[in-house]
Amino acid sequence: MNLPSTRLLTKTQAASYCGLSVATFSGVCPVRPIAIGEGVRMHRYDVRDIDKWIDSFKAGGPAPQSKFEELIDKL
Template sequence: MANAMLNIRIVQPRMMSIKQAADYVGLPLRRFPRICTVRPVALPESEERYDIRDLDQWIDQIKVGGADTDADILGRLG
């Protein structure tokens, strides 16, 4: 019997579309832009993309209670 070697490599993209970012953080696409305070990055000759590191940081802030709400941000603006 012949032996076959299967080499599978999964690459997680660092920059994600809005749909990928919403899926990554577990939010419905319609709610993601309203809830997530991470701003997308405008890449040259591309659509805007979300940086996975920014998304991870946002989630970590929520877990420790450090994420700003819209009211917090507006309050600081005066």
């Protein structure tokens, strides 16, 4: 298994870590990035938060809502 060498990942790295395309990752992952500076270029995803999201699928309970599901619920 290829574990990341850093704890904070760009969106591209986070998507790759999950085995997803960036578009799919953006649509299904409820993990919010951390702003470590100004601008989108400085947003990073915490590997531990991503791992918690992935582990939630194994726990048997409902998975957290994706951004898409959150928006649909608001309609």
